[in-house]
Amino acid sequence: MSLVIMVIWDKLKTPPPEALKPIKGGRLKGMTDISPQWRYQALTEEFGPCGIGWRYEITKLWLEPDGSGLITAFATINFSFHDSDRGWSEPIPGIGGSMYVAKESSGPHTSDEAYKMAVTDALGVAVKMLGVASDVYMGNMDGSKYKNNTPHPKCRKCGKSDHVYKGKEENGGGWFCWKKKGGCGEKWVDEKAPLLTSNQQGNVEGWIAVWNTDKKKGADPKAWWEEKSKGIVSDCGKEGAESVLEKVKA
Numbered sequence: 692m693s694l695v696i697m698v699i700w701d702k703l704k705t706p707p708p709e710a711l712k713p714i715k716g717g718r719l720k721g722m723t724d725i726s727p728q729w730r731y732q733a734l735t736e737e738f739g740p741c742g743i744g745w746r747y748e749i750t751k752l753w754l755e756p757d758g759s760g761l762i763t764a765f766a767t768i769n770f771s772f773h774d775s776d777r778g779w780s781e782p783i784p785g786i787g788g789s790m791y792v793a794k795e796s797s798g799p800h801t802s803d804e805a806y807k808m809a810v811t812d813a814l815g816v817a818v819k820m821l822g823v824a825s826d827v828y829m830g831n832m833d834g835s836k837y838k839n840n841t842p843h844p845k846c847r848k849c850g851k852s853d854h855v856y857k858g859k860e861e862n863g864g865g866w867f868c869w870k871k872k873g874g875c876g877e878k879w880v881d882e883k884a885p886l887l888t889s890n891q892q893g894n895v896e897g898w899i900a901v902w903n904t905d906k907k908k909g910a911d912p913k914a915w916w917e918e919k920s921k922g923i924v925s926d927c928g929k930e931g932a933e934s935v936l937e938k939v940k941a
């Protein structure tokens with residue numbers, strides 16, 4: 692049973708980057724706003740449609756003035772999900788709030804969406820008990836990025852992420868698919884830069900062979916590069932030329 696619960700938790704815990712945006716101002720500055728629509732989608736994918744696989748009931752709505760002119764709308768809800776073996780879950784309560792009358796520079800501002808936002812907030816609070824977006828609440832995500840254990844991107848060439856490492860800033864940053872560790876050797880700063888064509892790749896190998904021959908004859912790397920670089924760039928492209936240059940420098 693605990694396994695099943697953790698399976699749900701793990702499936703729901705990580706919102707995709709597009710469901711997150713950093714909160715830029717106010718008291719929650721620096722926190723991350725989670726798209727309610729993503730929550731509904733995640734719940735639907737896990738439990739089925741709203742009303743059949745999951746449901747919520749608004750149990751209370753009220754306003755609380757703070758005495759200085761601010762009024763906050765509050766909502767409590769009960770969330771339940773359906774399990775084919777065990778039926779409806781016990782209600783999971785959630786409480787949320789949203790500013791109804793806020794002070795703004797132009798005077799008090801009344802929000803006609805305050806109750807709706809309070810309910811949305813309350814629902815988010817309830818479903819986080821099931822793990823929904825828990826990576827955000829646990830502080831593992833910041834804005835649309837992971838703070839710790841940044842998942843390494845997939846290699847843009849071979850598509851595997853196992854051997855992708857971050858390049859050192861002093862070497863131009865970016866990422867590389869580490870050949871020594873079993874990667875394909877691809878390096879990139881700009882994910883969208885064109886990959887080498889097979890023709891260019893062949894030319895890179897050809898030019899490296901030329902360099903190795905000339906090196907044996909005592910060629911000076913700098914002079915050799917100055918003489919050939921134009922042709923190499925036109926044969927291999929800018930990125931390909933860089934791999935040739937690396938061999939020359941080595």
Ligand SMILES: [Zn+2]
Nearest residue numbers: 846849868875
């Ligand atoms: Zn690779």
